[in-house]
Amino acid sequence: MSVNFDYKTQVLVVGAGSAGVTAALAAARNGATTLLIERSGFLGGISATLPWLGFHDREYRQVVKGLAQEFVRDLVADGDAVDPCLDPKCGSTFSFNFHAWKIMAMRKMEEAGVKVLLHAVYVDTLRENDRITGVVIETKTGRQNIGADVVIDCSGDGDVAARGGLTWEKGRTKDGLVQSPTLVFRIGGVNRQELVNACKDPAYNYREWLDPYPDVRERFVANLDDLPSFIFGGFADLMQQARDAGELDVPQSRVVGVKLHEEDEFMAVMTRVLGLDPTNVDNMSNAFSSLYKQVTPIMNFFRKWVPGFSQCVLREIAPIMGVRESRRIIGDYILTGEDVIAGTEFEDAVSMGGYHIDIHRPSGSWVESYNVQAYTIPLRSLISKDAENLLMAGKCISATHEAIGSTRVIPICMGQAQAVGTVSAMAVNKNKSVRDISVHDLQNTLIDQGAEIGQSLGEPNLEAIEKYGQLPLEDAEKTSGEGDPVTSGAWLSSKREEREVGSGD
Ligand SMILES: Cc1cc2nc3c(=O)[nH]c(=O)nc-3n(C[C@H](O)[C@H](O)[C@H](O)COP(=O)(O)OP(=O)(O)OC[C@H]3O[C@@H](n4cnc5c(N)ncnc54)[C@H](O)[C@@H]3O)c2cc1C
Structure with missing residues (x-):
């Protein structure tokens, strides 16, 4: 059945989170007519609510560059951010003014000629055999059919693929449960020095998973006075005391969050619900309600309990719920936890990552984590196996529940997005299918445009290792006695035991 299109574009990006913004920018700068549609009234999605983690790997090498690096550079130059601060678990954290990022993203879209439709909800996929011919959107103007040569699904939920009947998976293999979601909120009025002093005081046990590594703890904590931004996951005893006193009843066992670069600000990443299905509206609404009640x-x-917070105020609740995991679109290759841990170098590598596998448990408490080596992401994990012209970046790439635990952080999403935006533009420019673009040409283009795919990674940063310490690839086992039964099941034969270790987010 032929469709009348209200609008046609070469590259259509659905969803304007970190992935969508970057994909659209890459496509437009490489010469494609590009349309970006977003259901909210701002650009950035979750990336406009949180600091960005994981620009660096365990050896403090910068694994994501390119457009993500450009955003960092410009935010710092504008005085809206400080350079990424290094961290032994998360590689690095980049703290910035969230509103400045939204403004910058909008400006960059305009400068690149991306047409942006805000308050435009994707509602359906138009498909002819193995081609996605376009999508249907719903706006105040009404329902519209948008035609496209290439569609990039950056919805975070794999919406375009799911409605188009393409193959996807969700959550853990054994039960489909996804990582627990969080509604984050920003706290102001924090006394930074009091907080830092408590982190230095062993009685508070800041990041207790560092216990097996006294050398790393000593080195890292010695830097806290000078680190504008640092990651938080600890003070478990304090939370337990508050619980025992009947003053805290939330499903969270640690203070989790990030000390932001603004002197008096802290981002709390502590609300939590279990058993969410992010593609079910009743579930989402109930979860929102439960998360709000925890604030x-x-x-x-x-x-009352945390040093440095006696005068604190609630500054902002994120405008969107933080869904860590949803549908993952099955591509030509499924990136696995093993690939990530082993630091696999794929021949069709188009981006990189180095963030630990950081799984906020779908059941039980807190997180499960495995350190990784700098790894590459193959183009095959960014193209739907069932369609000629559907690509994806961000939370919904073709990866297992475990691999997504690492690839999901913002810089790594942006790296994938630069790759898919670029290859989409190359395809439409040459009137070819994305699969017919030479991977070698794509890699060269990405390298020319500043992306990192291993060509300039260099040696471990010994100076930083000396200064901040380094965790072993195999973390020591540490159980808190409150974790759920083994969740990861069959996914890593050599690492079956569940371990409680620290998380950044
Ligand atoms: C609670 C939480 C804490 C985290 N902490 C950190 C952290 O500290 N640092 C870090 O680097 N990473 C962190 N992460 C991971 C990271 O934030 C996300 O994985 C990443 O931002 C995903 O980017 P994305 O572009 O794929 O998805 P999103 O940011 O979710 O973007 C998807 C976009 O698509 C839009 N959209 C969805 N459906 C439709 C539709 N039907 N029509 C139109 N638009 C649609 C959405 O509105 C949204 O803007 C955290 C994640 C969560 C949930």
């Missing part, structure tokens, strides 16, 4: 008790806990 006040957590604020009260901070004020």
Whole structure:
């Protein structure tokens, strides 16, 4: 059945989170007519609510560059950010002004000639055999059919693929459960020095998973006075005391978050619900309601119990729920936990990552984590196996539940997105299918445009290792006695035991 299109574009990007913004920018700068559609009224998605983790690997080498690096450079130059701060678990954290990022993203879209439709909800996929011919959107103007040569699904939920009947998976293999979601909120009025002093005081046990590595702890903590931004996951005893006193009843066992670069600000990443299906509207609404209810008790806990927070105020609740995991579109290759841990170098590498596998448990408590070596992401994991012209970047790439635990952080999403935006533009420029573009040409183009695919990674950063310490690839086992039964099942034969270790987010 032929469709009348209200609008046609060469490259259509659905969803304007970190992945969508970067994909659209890459496509437009490489010469494609590009349309970006977003259901909210701002660009950036979750990346406009959180600091960005994982620009660096365990050896403190910068594994994501290119457009993501350009955003960092410009935010720092504008005085809206400080350079990424190194961290032994998460590689690095980049703290910046979230509103400045939204403004910058909009400006960059305009400068590159990307047409942006805000408050435009993708509702359906138009498909002819193995081609996605376009999508249907719903706006105040009404329902519109948008035609496209290439479609990039950056919805975070794999919406375009799912409605188009393409293959996807969701959550853990054994039960489909996804990582627990969090509604993050920003706290102001924090006394930074009091907080830093508590982190240095062994009685508070800041990041207790560092216990087996006293050398790393000593080195890292010695830097806290000078680190504008640092990651938080600890103070478990304090939370337990508040719980025992009947003053805290939330499903979270640690203070989790990030000390932001603004002197008095802290991003709390502590609300939590279990069993969410992010593609079910009742579920999402109930989860939102439950997450909102946790904000006040957590604020009260901070004020009464946590050093440096006695005068703190609630500054902002994120405008969107933080869904860590949803549908993953099955591509020509499924990136696995093993690939990530082994630091696999794929022949069709188009981006990189080095962030630990960081799984906020779908059941039980806190997180499960495995350190990784700098790894590459193959183009095959960014193209739907069932379609000629559907690519994906961000949370919904073709990877297992475990691999997504690493690839999901913002810089790594942006790296994938630069690759898919670029290859889409190359395809439409040459009137070819994305699969017919020479991977070698794509890699050269990405390298020319500043992306990192291993060509300039260099040696471990010994100076940083000396300064901040380095974790072994195989973390020591540490159990808190409150984790759920083994969740990861069959996925890593050599690493079956579940371990409680620290998380950044
Ligand atoms: C609670 C939480 C804490 C985290 N902490 C960190 C951290 O500290 N640092 C870090 O680097 N990473 C962190 N992560 C991971 C990271 O934030 C996300 O994985 C990443 O931002 C995903 O980017 P994305 O572009 O794929 O998805 P999103 O940011 O979710 O973007 C998807 C976009 O698509 C839009 N969209 C969805 N459906 C439709 C539709 N039907 N029509 C139109 N638009 C649509 C959405 O509105 C959204 O803007 C965290 C994640 C969560 C959930």
